[in-house]
Amino acid sequence: xxxxxxxxxxxxxxxxxxxxxxxxxxxxxxxxxxxxxxxxxxxxxxxxxxxxxxxxxxxxxxxxxxxxxxxxxxxxxxxxxxxxxxxxxxxxxxxxxxxxxxxxxxxxxxxxxxxxxxxxxxxxxxxxxxxxxxxxxxxxxxxxxxxxxxxxxxxxxxxxxxxxxxxxxxxxxxxxxxxxxxxxxxxxxxxxxxxxxxxxxxxxxxxxxxxxxxxxxxxxxxxxxxxxxxxxxxxxxxxxxxxxxxxxxxxxxxxxxxxxxxxxxxxxxxxxxxxxxxxxxxxxxxxxxxxxxxxxxxxxxxxxxxxxxxxxxxxxxxxxxxxxxxxxxxxxxxxxxxxxxxxxxxxxxxxxxxxxxxxxx
Amino acid sequence: xxxxxxxxxxxxxxxxxxxxxxxxxxxxxxxxxxxxxxxxxxxxxxxxxxxxxxxxxxxxxxxxxxxxxxxxxxxxxxxxxxxxxxxxxxxxxxxxxxxxxxxxxxxxxxxxxxxxxxxxxxxxxxxxxxxxxxxxxxxxxxxxxxxxxxxxxxxxxxxxxxxxxxxxxxxxxxxxxxxxxxxxxxxxxxxxxxxxxxxxxxxxxxxxxxxxxxxxxxxxxxxxxxxxxxxx
Numbered sequence: 001x002x003x004x005x006x007x008x009x010x011x012x013x014x015x016x017x018x019x020x021x022x023x024x025x026x027x028x029x030x031x032x033x034x035x036x037x038x039x040x041x042x043x044x045x046x047x048x049x050x051x052x053x054x055x056x057x058x059x060x061x062x063x064x065x066x067x068x069x070x071x072x073x074x075x076x077x078x079x080x081x082x083x084x085x086x087x088x089x090x091x092x093x094x095x096x097x098x099x100x101x102x103x104x105x106x107x108x109x110x111x112x113x114x115x116x117x118x119x120x121x122x123x124x125x126x127x128x129x130x131x132x133x134x135x136x137x138x139x140x141x142x143x144x145x146x147x148x149x150x151x152x153x154x155x156x157x158x159x160x161x162x163x164x165x166x167x168x169x170x171x172x173x174x175x176x177x178x179x180x181x182x183x184x185x186x187x188x189x190x191x192x193x194x195x196x197x198x199x200x201x202x203x204x205x206x207x208x209x210x211x212x213x214x215x216x217x218x219x220x221x222x223x224x225x226x227x228x229x230x231x232x233x234x235x236x237x238x239x240x241x242x243x244x245x246x247x248x249x250x251x252x253x254x255x256x257x258x259x260x261x262x263x264x265x266x267x268x269x270x271x272x273x274x275x276x277x278x279x280x281x282x283x284x285x286x287x288x289x290x291x292x293x294x295x296x297x298x299x300x301x302x303x304x305x306x307x308x309x310x311x312x313x314x315x316x317x318x319x320x321x322x323x324x325x326x327x328x329x330x331x332x333x334x335x336x337x338x339x340x341x342x343x344x345x346x347x348x349x350x351x352x353x354x355x356x357x358x359x360x361x
Numbered sequence: 362x363x364x365x366x367x368x369x370x371x372x373x374x375x376x377x378x379x380x381x382x383x384x385x386x387x388x389x390x391x392x393x394x395x396x397x398x399x400x401x402x403x404x405x406x407x408x409x410x411x412x413x414x415x416x417x418x419x420x421x422x423x424x425x426x427x428x429x430x431x432x433x434x435x436x437x438x439x440x441x442x443x444x445x446x447x448x449x450x451x452x453x454x455x456x457x458x459x460x461x462x463x464x465x466x467x468x469x470x471x472x473x474x475x476x477x478x479x480x481x482x483x484x485x486x487x488x489x490x491x492x493x494x495x496x497x498x499x500x501x502x503x504x505x506x507x508x509x510x511x512x513x514x515x516x517x518x519x520x521x522x523x524x525x526x527x528x529x530x531x532x533x534x535x536x537x538x539x540x541x542x543x544x545x546x547x548x549x550x551x552x553x554x555x556x557x558x559x560x561x562x563x564x565x566x567x568x569x570x571x572x573x574x575x576x577x578x579x580x581x582x583x584x585x586x587x588x589x590x591x592x593x
Contacts, residue, residue: 053493083497085490091512101508102498153499 430474
């Protein structure tokens, strides 16, 4: 564990209102951390503070273990960090000059600038745009230029605010793939403010969830998605089904939980009588037309389809198995199985697919 | 009607024959207004940028004052400059009343708020995060300000045009502090006023046409520069 940047007891206020209140956040060297949360959670403010561009009202920032508490330290930190804002913020000059901007500030020689800019343009596949005027670029191209400008500085840490905002889906898709490869290749530590689950799953190794200026959960991406520790995080990361239940019996880690009169088997460490939330991610639920003959799933229920909702690439089904349940089904399976609203199907899921959270009251 | 036709014919004669007196007046006008605009550009852009980029108590009041200054009546400027540089006035020792220098001072005072107001608005109109983006790329404060000014070059050129246009066509202050002395402080506008009152419409029309052509040429030049910077 080698932290490149640490913030401690951070408080940022705006107009007397506390917009950021963070007791501790570590950015581990060589890893990609996503800050996720709804709009207004303080992600952008946190990025600006981490970049040394916004002075916190209270708290400390450490860069490689050294407290950033004077201007000399702050500008040294700033020179090692690149920030990519939501908007491309390009200057009205050529693409080359835009990408060269940070290198110019560092008074590098012409040949060094030529080399770094060329490399960075190449990474993002925009070498052919070098002489173009930045104001004539499309949204996706402009975004690539602003990323190239940040990477040209070969920073130790790169901070990106909503890198894929306001891009159309195909552009976003290819840029995300390219960024993923570049981050992997350059091994630059990155902090990405995101609000999209797909982007987070695709790019991040660690996730920090923020709400109203506070961190409510931090962990690896797998931990956050599979083991959220609050109802809010669970629903934010796409746990469609969150059921209230009570533990009935427990033996060797396998528990029976009563949910709306039905029994769900789950794995966890709770005592009989404890109140819990049962979380189920839709991708862990199997839907079949008839009772499967052989299944390793411990939970099998007959369910009535209440509603089928068309999503981008699949159908989302709201099912009633005594308790409400959300599952996904591909468009072709839906047609093959000939199911529609009102049909009766069988759903199954493993005991390990059920994530349990403690429930007060 | 004949008066006008006669006047226009005489005017073109004067212009095409490069009448030395008319040429002298034209050249002096360009020098005085050009210098005044240049001075106002320095003061206006630096103070305008500073006000735009810093936050302080009373900023709105300062901006309102600058905007008011953009419409400063030239005669009022002329009056105050005259009082200041009057022989017994606080700056009387400079002995510049009724000289081209006094005219430059008065015109610079008229043009400065115009340039200041436009550059202030130009810098404020840049995306709010651009400043932070430039700083985050490792710029010093001075480098950041310079990039922002370069980025606002189009509205700043408009500021130059507005400032120059304002002072070359201004007559009140010039006549008050310059005195319209033949061959010394006589410029296009003051000469036009005088010739008109003397009934010499031909010369007045010639001077008026030159003034228009001058204003047109300067703006044409700056517009060329502006549009070249902005390919569509």
